[in-house]
Amino acid sequence: MINVYEKIAELIKNGTEFVFVIVVNAASATPGKKGFKMIVLKDGTFYGTVGGGTLEKDALEIAKELFKTKGTYYKKYVLKEGDPLSLGMVCGGEVELYFEYVGTKKQMVIFGAGHLGKAIYEVAKVSNEYEFLVVDERPEFANAENFPNATVFSGAGIYRKVTELPMREGAEVVILTPGGENDPYILKGLYNKNISYTYIGMIGSLNRRSKCFEKAVELGVSKEFLDKIFAPIGLEIGSETPFEIAIAILGEIIALKKGYIDKVLTERSAHERT
Known part of the structure; x- marks a missing residue:
């Protein structure tokens, strides 16, 4: 399994920009647990996970946009059917993700x-x-x-x-x-x-x-x-x-x-x- 922090150090050393994603809060039976981390590169390559499935797919799309805005982003997901914030996942619970673009000099x-x-x-x-x-x-x-x-x-x-x-x-x-x-x-x-x-x-x-x-x-x-x-x-x-x-x-x-x-x-x- 990849060490996310070692990968971050490698990317910074090589001058590669990336988006860092972390699960800051998770409740109930969500696939992504608090502290799960993911690194996303500009070409869509990613390392680590925030829980997989539709949640992770949406997170990758947000990361893609952050390469344009070069900022931070927060999003709360409700993982149950019928809720306006739901991704249609049936596992239930809530997940909060924090995104941060990390540029290089x-x-x-x-x-x-x-x-x-x-x-x-x-x-x-x-x-x-x-x-x-x-x-x-x-x-x-x-x-x-x-x-x-x-x-x-x-x-x-x-x-x-x-x-x-x-x-x-x-x-x-x-x-x-x-x-x-x-x-x-x-x-x-x-x-x-x-x-x-x-x-x-x-x-x-x-x-x-x-x-x-x-x-x-x-x-x-x-x-x-x-x-x-x-x-x-x-x-x-x-x-x-x-x-x-x-x-x-x-x-x-x-x-x-x-x-x-x-x-x-x-x-x-x-x-x-x-």
Whole structure:
């Protein structure tokens, strides 16, 4: 039998959203007893039980809706024929269920732990929406002191080990490495990781981007993948300081997720032609 709490810990660790359902009260000869628990995933997969039958079927439908509203819900069932709240079950009694949507934080992956990487981390963490993965060859920059509560990877050759990093589906990736010589290998790792990304942005000039993409293609990265990368990174808002640039980058990510990206790309194209 599955341990519900172990499954919850696993889902949270893997960044998987779910709905938690628990029987908070049960009277008489109901199939679901007080304390029965069930976890429901977005695809309808479920673990545990709240009693089975029509009751559980209805609970699964409610859980499905909670993935849209992302909230909580309470429902009382009267399990006897003829009652307005009845599900038509003949076992009798009453059951009360509590539902709670449990979301997960988005993952932001920062390649380059210098001043700009630190600024993006500081600005983004204010939203309390992210878990951070910070990667840099320089341990004096990429460490727990500079990035508390982040998962940090550092050391020589780390940019050639991107496929080994614990990145999740939908990760938001910013590439801010000094010099840019490692960027093609980072892109190769992201490409070979074979997961979807919400955003990939890379700092640098148009010339740096051109050289990086040319090398990335030589390494086997598809042009279709490269076409989705935002480079140069960030909105054009006249930013100069690391924190201003961080805001420009996060603004671009928000614009993408909110559906304003066509406007962003149009403005960028006009800027690049000048």
